[in-house]
Amino acid sequence: MIYNRIKLLRTEKGLSRKELADAVGVNFQTIGYLERGDYNPSLELAFKLAEFFDVPITAAFSPRPFKSLAEHLAAE
Amino acid sequence: MIYNRIKLLRTEKGLSRKELADAVGVNFQTIGYLERGDYNPSLELAFKLAEFFDVPITAAFSPRPFKSLAEHLAAE
DNA sequence: TAAAAATGTTGTATATATACAACAAAATGA
DNA sequence: TCATTTTGTTGTATATATACAACATTTTTA
Numbered sequence: 217m218i219y220n221r222i223k224l225l226r227t228e229k230g231l232s233r234k235e236l237a238d239a240v241g242v243n244f245q246t247i248g249y250l251e252r253g254d255y256n257p258s259l260e261l262a263f264k265l266a267e268f269f270d271v272p273i274t275a276a277f278s279p280r281p282f283k284s285l286a287e288h289l290a291a292e
Numbered sequence: 293m294i295y296n297r298i299k300l301l302r303t304e305k306g307l308s309r310k311e312l313a314d315a316v317g318v319n320f321q322t323i324g325y326l327e328r329g330d331y332n333p334s335l336e337l338a339f340k341l342a343e344f345f346d347v348p349i350t351a352a353f354s355p356r357p358f359k360s361l362a363e364h365l366a367a368e
Numbered sequence: 369t370a371a372a373a374a375t376g377t378t379g380t381a382t383a384t385a386t387a388c389a390a391c392a393a394a395a396t397g398a
Numbered sequence: 399t400c401a402t403t404t405t406g407t408t409g410t411a412t413a414t415a416t417a418c419a420a421c422a423t424t425t426t427t428a
Contacts (some may be wrong), residue, residue: 218335232374243417248375255415256335258384259294263355273349279339308404319387324405331385334414 220277223251224285225269240264296353299327300361301345316340 226236226247233251237244242261250257257265257277266273283291302312302323309327313320318337326333333341333353342349359367 218339234374244374245376245418246416249416252376258415259332259335259338259353260355261415262335262338263294263353267355277335277339279336279343310404320404321388321406322386325386328406334385337385 217253218256218277218279219281220250220253220257221282222247222265222276225271225276226251229269236268239268293329294332294353294355295357296326296329296333297358298323298341298352301347301352302327305345312344315344 222236226233231239232244233247234244237247240261241264246261249255256262262273262277266276269276298312302309307315308320309323310320313323316337317340322337325331332338338349338353342352345352
């Protein structure tokens with residue numbers, strides 16, 4: 217299982233699933249599946265998403281759960 | 293399409309496909325498919341491979357062709 | 369509050385990733 | 399050189415990722 221921060225990154229940018237989907241060239245429902253954790257993106261889609269948000273791939277995807285934003289901020 | 297350096301990383305370590313496959317928990321033929329570029333690994337397998345070789349995922353996989361080892365060394 | 373947009377759910381269809389088997393060819397090592 | 403190991407090839411089977419459609423529910427906005 218792979219954890220991701222797609223929803224967080226997307227909503228922070230004020231984008232709808234459709235807009236994000238168009239930007240990376242997939243169906244808008246595919247974004248929904250990823251956000252809900254129904255399945256993992258392909259490596260190719262993972263790269264496109266990371267590139268779109270301009271973050272390292274490990275910042276968007278991880279085999280281990282991400283710290284919450286709160287934990288992350290507290291740790292500084 | 294995603295480029296990878298699996299073969300390079302594996303042979304540098306003196307490992308057979310079978311050994312690498314066992315280490316990351318897939319069939320040895322799957323490693324062959326990846327090395328030949330028949331298909332991309334899942335995101336999960338990509339993470340396992342990068343972790344196994346102890347390199348960032350972008351050092352093992354890239355949406356753009358890697359510089360050859362020679363080019364890479366020359367650039368320093 | 370009514371209309372529109374976004375999201376969730378269910379279902380079907382297709383493409384791709386992975387497993388596994390059998391066998392041929394090539395490389396390695398005794 | 400012979401035996402063993404590794405790699406390549408072909409084929410079949412299964413699981414997962416993605417597309418697409420229809421419709422219900424929730425959220426946003428006029």
